[in-house]
Amino acid sequence: MAPSLVEPESVDDVLRNPLKQKPQLVAPEPEHCPGPESQQAGKADSCAGCPNQAICASAPKGPDPDIPLISARLEGVKHKILVLSGKGGVGKSTFTSLLAHAFATNPDNNVGIMDTDICGPSIPKMMGVESETIHVSGSGWSPVWVMDNLGVMSIQFMLPNRDDAIIWRGPKKNGLIKQFLKDVEWGELDFLLVDTPPGTSDEHLSVNSFLKESGIDGAVVVTTPQEVALLDVRKEIDFCNKAGIRVLGLAENMSSFRCPKCTHQSTIFKPTTGGGKALAEEMGIPFLGSVPLDPRIRMACDYGESFFDSFPDSPACLAFKEVVKGVANQLGLDASSVLPQE
Helix, strand or coil: CCCCCCCCCCHHHHHHCCCCCCCCCCCCCCCCCCCCCCCCCCCCHHHCCCCCHHHHHHCCCCCCCCHHHHHHHCCCEEEEEEEECCCCCCCHHHHHHHHHHHHHCCCCCCEEEEECCCCCCCHHHHHCCCCCCCEEECCEEECEEEECCEEEECHHHHCCCCCCCCCCCHHHHHHHHHHHHHCECCCCEEEEEEECCCCCCHHHHHHHHHHCCCCCCEEEEEECCCHHHHHHHHHHHHHHHHHCCCEEEEEEEEEEEECCCCCCEECCCCCCCCHHHHHHHHHCCCEEEEEEECHHHHHHHHCCCCHHHHCCCCHHHHHHHHHHHHHHHHCCCCHHHHCCCC
16 A cells, blocks of 8 residues: 555545645644643643744634624525536536526526636536626625626636636635635525535535535536446535435436437447446436537537527537426425426
């Protein structure tokens, strides 16, 4: 086994305290030490003369005081859904934009997208609002509205230039995600979709921690059929299980290619282990369906248009509507109340 350079942190401890960094002690903890995160740290009798006393006394303690403020701000949001993948390049942000447009096709639904992919924000481009900026009022930041019932919040709206790189460490990312939840005036929403970056790290821990009190309805996990993608999706599902996030279902993106003219179906990414459906059965989670590869989805995202408005009868659109119905079913909603009547 390869040697470890650092002592691994307890998974339970990381999930309980995802936003806190352990104090860097300069000496081993002495006998009868109350612990660096204790309310008595640095103040107890046993702390007298300890080289760590000042470090422990200044370490942050207790729950985040902004959590109740976040819960109050999101009181009007009925359903909060994470969109996860584990693997980059499976079309997670595209899937989020499609999911938002699908919900928004019903004018009775109010939908929001929170883009937490801090280093690679692509949602504004896909929604056609890349050049917009955030408006600030006395009640907070206002989302950028794509449609009357579809709003977006992203770091892209805060950049002086569209090509500026965001070179941030974890704590600064966590702080911005907190602002998106605490300071944005989301108002009354039926669905808040949280687009996340690949992986199971800072952004995911932050979102889970900040939303835990107000409630996360669950996560939609996106994959492609090949085993390389499924390897990381397994880790993402394991993260959800350990973090107490319900998996609403697994959706397979780019499952095959259907020619827009003749509708002939070709398998581009041939699954070697059964693809997303087999993985869902293996992991005991719902399978939401397979969405075929359609170059017109790419075109719609590049131009910031709604694929549902432009190609409502395409195989990909019809397949995605089935995915939406599966999500609605997992949320305990009638599909007819989510999608408009055809």
